[in-house]
Amino acid sequence: MGALLVAPHAAAEPATDVTGVAREASEPGDPARRFANVLLFVPRATTEIVFITTGTAAGLIEEEQVVPRIDDMLNPGEGEVRIFPTAFMETGSSLNVGARVIGRADTVATTARIGYGGEHDQVAESRLRFAFRTPVPLALSLEALHDERSSNGYLGLGQEPETDARNRFRPGAPSRAASYRELRERFITGAGFRPAADTELFVSSSLTRRHLFDPPSGGDTLSEVFEPGSVPGANGTVRTVYSELALRVDTRATRAGPAPGFLFESYAGRGAGIGASSHDFVRVGGRVAGFFQLFHPGNVLSPKLVLDGLAPTDGPIPFVELPRQPDFRGFDTRRDYVSAVASLDYRWAIARHLAARAFADVATVAPRVRALGFDALRYDAGFGFDVYSRSAPLGSIAVSGSPDGEKLILYFGVSSSFGDRQHRS
Amino acid sequence: MRTWAQWMFVVAAVGCSYRPARFHDRPPIRDAHDDRPIAIPRKSAFVEAFYLSDVFLRRPVVDALDAERFPHALDVNALDEVPRSSWFSPVALEVGAFEKQYAADGPPRGRAQIEARGGHFVLTDARGKVYRLIGDHPTLPQVDTSAALIASRLVRALGYLTPETWWVEPSALGVPRTAGPASERWVAVRWPVGVPLGATDMTYQRDDDPNDRIPHRDRRTLRALGVLAAWLDLRELGPSRLVDAYVGLPGRGHVRHFVVGLHDALGAGALGPTTASRSVAGPVEGDALSNLLSLGLARPPARGARPERSLRAFRAQVDARYELGHPYEPVDRLLPSDGYWLAKRMVQIPASLIQRVVREARFSEASLERHVVRALEARRRTLASYWFSRVTPCEVEALSGRTLIVVDQALAAGLEGAGDTRYVVSFLGDDGNELTPPRTVLPALAEVEIPIPELERDYVVVRVTAIRRGTPAPRAMEAHLKSEGSNLKWVGVRH
Structure with a gap:
């Protein structure tokens, strides 16, 4: 209290208007400006909402692993609850709007979100995290997810599904691309700790139930495109329990801007069907990437290789459990038992907190590792900009092009680079 | 379509005239009195990521979508000065x-x-x-x-x-x-x-x-x-x-x-x-466009310790x-x-x-x-x-009878010469209409004397535009006067 001064007390009320202006001046063009502002209200308000929702605050909740500094970001204060509206849009789907609630007390943080994008496009999610800083940074998490998506695509197995003999297309099928509706419920419990500054270890277990239906709009359904019974899991319910151990070593000084270093991540897990689902599999994979400085500290060339594999040990594997290719920045439309994506990124800082990025990816899938080859590789290339703070990425905009078409990649906020690995499956 | 065009025309036409502000007839606020006792407020949190994403992402986009003019500052009084407050507390300069x-x-x-x-x-x-x-x-x-x-x-x-x-x-x-x-x-x-x-x-x-x-x-x-x-x-x-x-x-x-x-x-x-202060990529030298086009390869090397x-x-x-x-x-x-x-x-x-x-x-x-x-x-x-x-840097020195005396701060500070300067003075009603033809006056040292004509208006805006070496200042200075019978009263200033 020694630092406090005794302030003189004002008897008068604060002046509500010091300007003394009874009527403000009007410049030529003011009415036109006001008119333009009415027209610009919707995009302006939309930008504000998008920023608030998909921006840092909401995005950071995704980054829920052993990153103690995230406490600063998710800091509603003891016993406080914060609510953010949310909105996102994905290619081929409608706008999804909703809200996210964040609460925090001592070592516990919790978040819940709901989103609505139409009768068959909804999401509800709840997460609970316990974080401890000592003796080593440790996080325990529980989460529940319910979502429904009405327009998922499935082309069949293989790099070239139309000619892959494993796909049994119906004669006279209107298309070789099927769509389906998925209703998913998932529970994940996980624990992560950081035994060394660059090393993180995660163990997690999940229970997922997927109901696969024909899309509400009809047309090009799984049963119309493929022979009945030829696509495991189609038009049924898939229940899987999956447990996984993951290791991540990342020597970069920061994951935000261009920084040299090395990244290695590996995981292995076992999944088993429960109830009427009689499948059993082992999932193994990893990624390795180098980040090499090119002449200046702000220029980083980074080759990356991502391998994901699934080995069935029992029963037909539902197609929704097969590896996808989320690291491929073109259109992620291929599934098979083994997936490989190789990327080359060049990032260079062009100003403080702003870097440009040029990238190229090649991707392939195969029924087994030895069948991986260079035939019919899919590729994309693109260019974009990243905005980042000292500790976290803030936003990114990029355009990628591939023989399948062009794709705009845009996000405000922080990607879930630390989220437990199961979110990428 | 034709109706739309007609509306646009009306909007544009309405927006083509200037109307000055109008001040209340009351003494200027000299103290904002924003020191009333209150409970201790919360400590504001600073999160760098929020701050940077706000200044570099949200605000540029939102500002670009906002067509309104920035308003005149709201913490200034009728004399276009900042009153004493918890933000500003002038001191003697001797x-x-x-x-x-x-x-x-x-x-x-x-x-x-x-x-x-x-x-x-x-x-x-x-x-x-x-x-x-x-x-x-x-x-x-x-x-x-x-x-x-x-x-x-x-x-x-x-x-x-x-x-x-x-x-x-x-x-x-x-x-x-x-x-x-x-x-x-x-x-x-x-x-x-x-x-x-x-x-x-x-x-x-x-x-x-x-x-x-x-x-x-x-x-x-x-x-x-x-x-x-x-x-x-x-x-x-x-x-x-x-x-x-x-x-x-x-x-x-x-x-x-x-x-x-x-x-x-x-x-x-x-x-x-x-x-x-450095970015995560270290100090980023060079301008952004050159760095972008050269893929960062032609960027000047990061400066080490400066020689000075x-x-x-x-x-x-x-x-x-x-x-x-x-x-x-x-x-x-x-x-x-x-x-x-x-x-x-x-x-x-x-x-x-x-x-x-x-x-x-x-x-x-x-x-x-x-x-x-x-x-x-x-x-x-x-x-x-x-x-x-950027303005006409004149301040009202006095209103003596029907003569307004203003001081050109640029002349007073020796930043401009009186020989290079003249002023165009016009008198406006509060609706923006000119009441007399503009006239030109010259400074005497740093002072400018402006006689106010008899005008049948209760509110007159004296608009003074400095002309230096033949070039008018981008903005005029306005002195707002209120008449009380035959007397004039000075109620506001804008720059």
Whole structure:
């Protein structure tokens, strides 16, 4: 209290208007400006909402692993609850709007979100995290997810599904691309700790139930495109329990801007069907990437290789459990038992907190590792900009092009680079 | 389609005329009285990621989609001046009077104690007053300490609140030199002066401070900080430079707003490893477009230690459109009238006070002291010339009968010559219509006498536009007069 001064007390009320202006001046063009502002209200308000929702605050909740500094970001204060509206849009789907609630007390943080994008496009999610800083940074998490998506695509197995003999297309099928509706419920419990500054270890277990239906709009359904019974899991319910151990070593000084270093991540897990689902599999994979400085500290060339594999040990594997290719920045439309994506990124800082990025990816899938080859590789290339703070990425905009078409990649906020690995499956 | 076009035409047509503001007939507010007792507000959190994404992402996009003009500052009175408030508290500028007012608490006294707290050395003197100690970096002698001492006094001379900064001689306070910063010289910054409340929001008012009624981005005191930053080469504003503190006993105090971190002033922030600001990619040299097009390969190499290791790096040349390291919303909304206000305050500081303040820094070399004085003088002249040229820099001196006397601040400060200057004067009604044909008047020294004709209006706007070397100023000065019978009364000014 020694630092406090005794302030003189004002008897008068604060002046509500010091300007003394009874009527403000009007410049030529003011009415036109006001008119333009009415027209610009919707995009302006939309930008504000998008920023608030998909921006840092909401995005950071995704980054829920052993990153103690995230406490600063998710800091509603003891016993406080914060609510953010949310909105996102994905290619081929409608706008999804909703809200996210964040609460925090001592070592516990919790978040819940709901989103609505139409009768068959909804999401509800709840997460609970316990974080401890000592003796080593440790996080325990529980989460529940319910979502429904009405327009998922499935082309069949293989790099070239139309000619892959494993796909049994119906004669006279209107298309070789099927769509389906998925209703998913998932529970994940996980624990992560950081035994060394660059090393993180995660163990997690999940229970997922997927109901696969024909899309509400009809047309090009799984049963119309493929022979009945030829696509495991189609038009049924898939229940899987999956447990996984993951290791991540990342020597970069920061994951935000261009920084040299090395990244290695590996995981292995076992999944088993429960109830009427009689499948059993082992999932193994990893990624390795180098980040090499090119002449200046702000220029980083980074080759990356991502391998994901699934080995069935029992029963037909539902197609929704097969590896996808989320690291491929073109259109992620291929599934098979083994997936490989190789990327080359060049990032260079062009100003403080702003870097440009040029990238190229090649991707392939195969029924087994030895069948991986260079035939019919899919590729994309693109260019974009990243905005980042000292500790976290803030936003990114990029355009990628591939023989399948062009794709705009845009996000405000922080990607879930630390989220437990199961979110990428 | 035709209806649409007709509406557009109407909107455009309506928007083609100027209508001046109209002032109330009442005395100007001289004190905002925003020091009413309140409960201690919450401490504002600063999250770098939020801040950066706001200034670099959200605001540029939202501003680009906002077609409205930035409003005239809302914390100025009818005379276009900033009244006394918790943001701005002008002081006397005569050397002796200034020193007396600056020393509200004075330097640390009596036996003191030093403790390391939160990464700082905190000194508590015999009166219980708390100071934060600052030293110089070993490779940058007489830089941070001198910058803090000089800038603190100059910022206070401009009327802003800033913590007092004083020399400290450890032996005089009974503390060993090893107890504080590893530096030959120490300065003590009187901080905290109350309960620190964190960074001053650059956009909106505090929702838990009923005294805080004006959006911060529309405060002239904050908008004009861009000019202050240019004068003192203070590269960063924002959360590192403006903070709030609750001053007074709990429930009986109020919030005041301080400019802090002035050891980075006079270019010191860019000199040393102690305070250098870097991106995660290290210092990014070169301009963004060249870096983009060259894939970063032609970027100039990162500068190592600069050869100049003293405040000689504080240059006399300054670009009037000084660029801050990070965007600062109030500065982005800086209007010519705001810049002119601070430039006017800058030129009011007597040269003797600047010399006295720089002498306080106790440079070991007289030539360095002379350099800093010269640089401060040259920079304020450059900035004042620029901001005075953005408006018609006239102030009402008197209204004598039906003669309005205004003083041209640019002529008074010797920045322009009377021989190059004339004024076009027009008289408007409050609807913007010209009441008489414009007339031209010439200055006598720095003064301009404007006879007011008899006009059958109760409200007359005298619009004065300076013409220098044949070029009219971008903005006119307006004196708003209200007639009471045959007498005129001066009720407002706009620049």
